[in-house]
Amino acid sequence: MxxxxxxxxxxxxxxxxxxxxxxxxxxxxxxxxxxxxxxxxxxxxxxxxxxxxxxxxxxxxxxxxxxxxxxxxxxxxxxxxxxxxxxxxxxxxxxxxxxxxxxxxxxxxxxxxxxxxxxxxxxxxxxxxxxxxxxxxxxxxxxGHPFLRRILTPPTWTGHPLRKDHYARATEMPPYSLTEDQEFAEQEALRFDPAQWGMRRHSANSDFMFLNLGPNHPSVHGVFRIVLQLDGERIVDAVPDIGFHHRGAEKMGERQSWHSFIPYTDRVDYLGGVMNNFPYVMAVEKLAGITVPDRAQMIRVMLAELFRIASHLVFYGTMTQDVGQLSPVFYMFSDRERVFEIIEAICGFRMHPAWFRIGGVAMDLPRGWDGLVRAFLDYLPRRLDEYDKMVMRNGIFRARTRGVGAYTVREAVEWGVTGPGLRACGLAWDYRRQAPYACYDQLEFDIPTAANGDCYDRVVVHIAEIRQSLRIIRQCVDNMPAGPIKADHPLTTPPPRARTMHDIETLIHHFLNVSWGPVIPPGEARACVEATKGLNSYHLVSDGGTMSYRTRIRTPSFPHLQMIPLISRGTMIADLIAIIGSIDFVMADVDR
Missing domain, CATH: 3.30.460.80 (NADH:ubiquinone oxidoreductase Nqo5 subunit)
Structure with a gap:
């Protein structure tokens, strides 16, 4: 239907x-x-x-x-x-x-x-x-492109995967084999040639050294490689190399039903949880003309802000660890566990609950949920005060991060930076305020900013955002409306249970909506949210079927990593580690 x-x-x-x-x-x-x-x-x-x-x-x-x-x-x-x-x-x-x-x-x-x-x-x-x-x-x-070569697939890949005539599964191809000659060719294709990347081997006074950082170095936060051109320990240039984690999420989005693709979105920014479900289901709802009930909207916002806190705590702890302070990450991960206890009590899962649904959320809030949330709201501010003394006032941490990796508002906009990285430059711009979605227009919160756009200020903004998320969640707890948690609409998936068990026709409708997916009207729609690391957007094209014709996932981490050469040239190798940590990214968000 x-x-x-x-x-x-x-x-x-x-x-x-x-x-x-x-x-x-x-x-x-x-x-x-x-x-x-x-x-x-x-x-x-x-x-x-x-x-x-x-x-x-x-x-x-x-x-x-x-x-x-x-x-x-x-x-x-x-x-x-x-x-x-x-x-x-x-x-x-x-x-x-x-x-x-x-x-x-x-x-x-x-x-x-x-x-x-x-x-x-x-x-x-x-x-x-x-x-x-x-x-x-x-x-x-x-x-006229200065360096048009593959970026997400291996250099030896044949074909272009998002074309409709390109295979989607290995079962559509003959069994894979790798001869010795093919193995040698693959290895040669990965050999780094500085000239190919526009780098010189020599300056007027010295020979440059090339250092391969990653793709398995702990400081690069995943399978991410940076080739450094060094003059001593000073960085002359840096070449980010991505694609090691590419899983074809957009191709999968065009082979799954509208409903069954929801769990895949959790894995894009695997620290963002339901925050990834948010823009996807909103885009489908725009295509279908579905209006989500008020209670479901506020539940979505509360869960999204809980995941923002969880993600920011990971950033805070690993950032301090990257610059040599080992204790804070253990305390912060312990507090993250408290967030997951709440999420697990509500959703049944922790990191990847896949809990949002087309038209609402999977189920209503359990009994006692408000007590769990209120206890956490009273607990975390005191901990943040302790972390402020432990980290932000630490002289070594300040020396390692202040004035390092700085960029201006103009540079941030030119390079596509959004989220905390943009606000750290002084621009008070937040998508939740500029283009409110769900129920954010009913909630009071400030937009934290800083002034210098360096590593230190990016941490400052993240911490302030944790406090604002606590403020938003408290308003959700105090003002949670009554009512349904899913739209009463024929394309809502799964349909409300009251209709599902009414007669055999509605049961068949339920079965088809879940297994084959609803038939979404033809058209295009895009939905965007202020995610944990910046703006996350889904652009969906429907051709009037049970699957998306085109699924485009725009993630914040992809443009953010591209900026690394600009802000790392002239710095020391140790500064680059602080820069990478301050960007706040996950490679699944980059490579998709």
């Missing part, structure tokens, strides 16, 4: 966006698309792409950040009414920090026989990795 939600009408914001684009080479707009998420979506020809993006890059346009860049293989899609002919579609998502909700989506149609487009790395430096990702996974070539 499918229920169609009406598209939104054109508004004044659309007209403003169109005027900004058309100022470049009018008329260049091919079409204006109506999407379920109400983000203005404009189609332009590829020959006008660079000019239009250059215009939107100007300060007066207000759209400063390249938030996301991805692609869609349209060749098997059937519901494309009022869209230009396209075999592959490039999708650019721009975001402004000038006001609430100022976002724009640009689409560029590309033919099957010539999937080329101009690079925009000269306009936004963070486009570098995004364009490499699109080339790697879709085979779209960006003319």
């Amino acid at each position: 499918s229920v169609t939600a009406p598209p939104r009408p054109a508004d004044a914001r659309d007209a403003t966006m169109l005027a900004q684009i058309s100022d470049t080479v009018p008329p260049i707009v091919l079409a204006v698309e109506r999407t379920r998420d109400e983000v203005p979506t404009v189609w332009i020809a590829r020959e006008h792409l660079h000019g239009a993006m250059a215009r939107l890059r100007q300060p007066d346009a207000g759209l400063r950040m390249l938030f996301d860049l991805t692609a869609i293989d349209e060749r098997q899609r059937t519901h494309r009414a009022d869209q230009p002919d396209s075999a592959f579609t490039l999708v650019y998502h721009l975001m402004s920090f000038a006001g609430p909700g100022d976002e724009l989506r640009l689409k560029v149609p590309l033919p099957a026989d010539s999937p080329h487009a101009p690079t925009i790395t000269d306009l936004w430096p963070n486009a570098n990795w995004y364009e490499r990702e699109v080339w790697d996974l879709f085979g779209i070539v960006f003319d």
Whole structure:
């Protein structure tokens, strides 16, 4: 059963966006698309792409950040009414920090026989990795890109995995074999050649040394590699190398039902738990036109903030450990266990509860939940005061982090930095306040900021956010509304139990919704949340089926790691360890 939600009408914001684009080479707009998420979506020809993006890059346009860049293989899609002919579609998502909700989506149609487009790395430096990702996974070539090579798959990979004609499972291919010659070729492909990465072996006065940090070094927080070009112990350049943890989460999202993909989202930022369910189910709900009940909304917010605290405690402890202070991490992990005890009591699971559902949450709060939460709210502030004395006032910790790895607001926006890393530069911008979702518009909280944008300030903001999360959770406990925890909507999955056991027809409907998934109306929708490490977004395309046609997962850690060379050049190796720790990332969030 499918229920169609009406598209939104054109508004004044659309007209403003169109005027900004058309100022470049009018008329260049091919079409204006109506999407379920109400983000203005404009189609332009590829020959006008660079000019239009250059215009939107100007300060007066207000759209400063390249938030996301991805692609869609349209060749098997059937519901494309009022869209230009396209075999592959490039999708650019721009975001402004000038006001609430100022976002724009640009689409560029590309033919099957010539999937080329101009690079925009000269306009936004963070486009570098995004364009490499699109080339790697879709085979779209960006003319003029400075270093177009694979980024998430091995250098010897054949094909482009997110194309619809690329296999999804190993069972679709012949049995794997590796001859000695193939093994030698694989090893040679991994050999590091400095010249290939744009590095010189010598300076005028000395020979450079190249140090391979990772992908199994404890300080890189996962399977992450950085190749350092060193002059003594000073870093001349750094090359981040990712993809060791790539699991094809987006490909899996296009092979699972709308309902059964929810547990996969938990594993993207494995420290964020239900925070990862949040944007995914919201995007599906936008596609289906589902309104989530008030009680479910507030339960979602409370659980998300509990996971924010748990994730920030991991960051706080491991950051201090990275710079040599060993005791705090044990205390902070102990407090994290207290968070997990609450989460386990409510959800039944700890790190990966997969507890959000399309239309609400899996079950209602258990008896006694409020006592557990209130006890934790009274306990943690005193512990944070102790940690402040132990860590933040420690002279060695300050010396290792102050003035190290600093960047400005302008640099943060150019490189796509969001979350605590952006607010540490002094910009009081939080998606929960700028574009409120769930019930955040009903809650009072401050947006913590700092001034210097260095390692120390990034820690300061994280700690202040823990205190604000406690404040939000207390309001949820005090004001938890009564009512249902799941929408009474035919596409809610699973459907409410009262309807499920009524008769055989509703039982069959339940079985189909869970096993095959609901039939979501055709369209596109994107949902975004202020996640633990920055903005996490899901852009979903439905072709009117029981599975997503295109699942795009935009994570904060991916652009954040790309910034490492900028903020590490000229520092010492020990400073790089502090920089890496202060970024707050997980590799599953980067590689997906």
